[in-house]
Amino acid sequence: MTDRTVTLRDVAAQAGVHPATASRALNPETRLLVRDDTARRVLEAAEALGYHPNPVARSLRTRRSNTVGVLIPDLTNPLFPPIVRALEDRLAAAGYVALIGNTDGDGERERLVFQQMRARHVDGMVLATAHLSDPLLADAARGGLPVVLMNRMAQDHSLDSVSVDNERGMRMAVAHLVAEGHTRIAHIAGPQEVSTGLSRYRGFMSAMEAHGLEADPDLIITAKALEEAGLNCPADLSVVGFNDMPFIDRLRPPLTTIRFPHYELGTETAQLLLERIGGQGGPVRVIYLAPELVVRGSTAPCRRTG
Amino acid sequence: MTDRTVTLRDVAAQAGVHPATASRALNPETRLLVRDDTARRVLEAAEALGYHPNPVARSLRTRRSNTVGVLIPDLTNPLFPPIVRALEDRLAAAGYVALIGNTDGDGERERLVFQQMRARHVDGMVLATAHLSDPLLADAARGGLPVVLMNRMAQDHSLDSVSVDNERGMRMAVAHLVAEGHTRIAHIAGPQEVSTGLSRYRGFMSAMEAHGLEADPDLIITAKALEEAGLNCPADLSVVGFNDMPFIDRLRPPLTTIRFPHYELGTETAQLLLERIGGQGGPVRVIYLAPELVVRGSTAPCRRTG
DNA sequence: TTGTAGGCGTTATCAC
DNA sequence: GTGATAACGCCTACAA
Helix, strand or coil: CCCCCCCHHHHHHHHCCCHHHHHHHHCCCCHHHCCHHHHHHHHHHHHHHCCCCCHHHHHHHHCCCCEEEEEECCCCCCCHHHHHHHHHHHHHHCCCEEEEEECCCCHHHHHHHHHHHHHCCCCEEEECCCCCCHHHHHHHHHCCCCEEEECCCCCCCCCCEEEECHHHHHHHHHHHHHHCCCCCCCEECCCCCCHHHHHHHHHHHHHHHHCCCCCCHHHEECCCCCCCCCCCCCCCCCCEEECCCCCCCCCCCCCEEEECCHHHHHHHHHHHHHHHHCCCCCCCCEEEECCEEECCCCCCCCCCCC | CCCCCCCHHHHHHHHCCCHHHHHHHHCCCCHHHCCHHHHHHHHHHHHHHCCCCCHHHHHHHHCCCCEEEEEECCCCCCCHHHHHHHHHHHHHHCCCEEEEEECCCCHHHHHHHHHHHHHCCCCEEEECCCCCCHHHHHHHHHCCCCEEEECCCCCCCCCCEEEECHHHHHHHHHHHHHHCCCCCCCEECCCCCCHHHHHHHHHHHHHHHHCCCCCCHHHEECCCCCCCCCCCCCCCCCCEEECCCCCCCCCCCCCEEEECCHHHHHHHHHHHHHHHHCCCCCCCCEEEECCEEECCCCCCCCCCCC
């Protein structure tokens, strides 16, 4: 039993048919073109020889790599592991593998990695990076490469995207605080150049307005170091965080958060991309996933009100 | 400017040479076989046409995929993102990409994913999974597929491996507690079937012995729910954790931990694998990476002693 | 229903 | 130094 890799010819020879016939028998899509017992013979031969089709040869022929590129800023950002895990699970179920590229938010690296992945002939791309230049995207679209944006949207809604609903999440946070009797509500804002930061700001402002509260400009803060200012949470103030994470319930006090369905974000993205790769057309889809409010110890009724 | 993919023939035609010559000129390894100005002409033509070699065709011909399989239990285990990130960084620098497979510690899935990756003709494998059957490993070895174990070792040291030194880490933990005056030291043990659990147990026992302390069997515990038993840390007892993590310094009290160099674990593993893929022989290498003690608030001098 | 033939894009082995 | 040729393993018109 030598270890030479067994090829389609070997299977065909063993089954006493032509390689073309063996190919047809082995491929579920074309099996019906071949007589039943012939097919069976081929299948048996393949099994007996331990035949595995060479995906490289197949790719060269079919011009599909069963491979998908995924661009993220940084895998060690705790946001991404569940997303990537979900992507890989869903893709694997469809016979695809993901090539992960970390860009660290560097536009130049994004460009580079994007092109390397195109060079590797990925069948589609998932983009979770913020700065990717639109020329590149337009280029990909023109070349017919399916692209799905993840947790990020095209300004003009010109591309498929799957995101969590940051604006809605922020409204839930504000509503919760209002329900606890709070009226002086601050917003510690993230960078406004990326869509998540902007959505949250928008959500904050619209929620404040909806509740008839004034958003004090002095309470829209960009730094993040006020816990140590001698204030006690939740006695002196309530805090709602974004993005639930492991261990965040072990802080003192446990942090009330808006939890986003990150795993599902990956699943939905993969699903949409697979449909596009499969040739499914249709209008651009912009999908939002709803967040959830997880109430813990960092929020409490307002003392002045309660 | 039609969008047909530009191939080597196109470049050759443009440069007025034979495709074989163009190939030689384009490949750094063989460029010296071609006359300088010819090479330059080819390079210019390639540049002008925006030529990118087709890696699939190249793989088919050279039987190398520039691809590496990585089997881990679960990417969402916070241990793995830095490791995987490091692997990908180092591999990317060498022109390789990683295919990640999550196995959830399920032996059957491990087998399956392993074989799928072989079928995809990966050039090497990184295995961070515990249960992989040795027949499979032997099979891979026999087939000449480079394999490096990560954070796991072959019992008989028959395979390359890179691990953090759990035993040493445990000895550091015990030594720290002893230095604080503690003598009644418990060990909350992980599963003993995997090498990490066993190494830590061994380290614990040897350290206790080295310090002339008796390891009370009642204090070797496998469950993990004793913090809520009305004990105050660090007043009533000191605690040392394993595996430093984000946010673990925000617990109350901040957890003293043994920190392992996870990023470096990935880097070293990738490095070793790349060398093996590159045909570098030599004896089996078993590499250990040293841990570090990070003292925080969860350990304090023993009251009885101090 | 099955066989024939050609090509996917590249590189390796010959010649010249 | 360069060109011709074949082959990597597979798929798919087309012909029989």
